[in-house]
Amino acid sequence: MGFRTMDDKEIAEFLAQPLVAVLAIDDPGWSPHVTPVWFHHLPEGNRFQVMTPAKSKKTRLHRTGSGELSLSIQTADGPTARYVNMQGVARFLPLDPALLQAMVTKYLPPEARAAYLANPPEDSMFDITPRRITTGVIG
Numbered sequence: 001m002g003f004r005t006m007d008d009k010e011i012a013e014f015l016a017q018p019l020v021a022v023l024a025i026d027d028p029g030w031s032p033h034v035t036p037v038w039f040h041h042l043p044e045g046n047r048f049q050v051m052t053p054a055k056s057k058k059t060r061l062h063r064t065g066s067g068e069l070s071l072s073i074q075t076a077d078g079p080t081a082r083y084v085n086m087q088g089v090a091r092f093l094p095l096d097p098a099l100l101q102a103m104v105t106k107y108l109p110p111e112a113r114a115a116y117l118a119n120p121p122e123d124s125m126f127d128i129t130p131r132r133i134t135t136g137v138i139g
Contacts, residue, residue: 001079006135014082015041015073018107023050025061025069032070033061039071040102047129048086049099051122059124062092069128080139087133090126099125 006014020036027033035058040049048071052059062069067089074083100120104113 001139004137006082006084006137010137011084011133011135012041012043014075014084015039015043019073019075021050021071021073023058023069023071025058026065027061028065033057037071038103038107039073040099040106046133047127048088049096049128050090050126051095051099051103051120052124052126053122054124059092062090062126067091069126071128078139080137082137083135085134086128086130088128088130090128093125093127095120095123095125 019039021039022034023037024032024034037050037052041047042049050071058069069088069090071086071088072083073085074081100117100122104116108116
C-alpha cells in the first residue's frame, strides 16, 4: 500500500465529480462545527464555493469568527482512498445565480432541477480562497 499526491489534472477531475464535501468551521468553546455540503471548484481562480442558508449555524459561526474554514473532499473504495483537503478564508456573499445553476447541474438529475431552482433552500454562499491544499491517493 502506498501514498502519493495528485497532479493538477487528477485534482481537476476529482473536484468536478458530484462529491459531498465536509465543511469545518470553528465553534469557540466547542469542537469545530462540521457539516456535509455541496461545493463548486473554480479552477481558474482556484477558489471553492459553497451554498448556504443565511440563517444557518455555519453562517452564524463564520460571521462571529475569523472567516477561516476547511473543506475535506474524499472518496474510498476498499483500501484505496483519494482526498483533497483545503484550508482557507471565506467571504460571505449573496447567492450567485450562476453558482446555483452550476450546483443543480452537478448534483441533481435533470428531472429534479426545476423544482429545486423554483425554491432553493440556500440564499447565500461562501466564496473560499484556499491558503493551503493537500491531496493524496492512498492504496
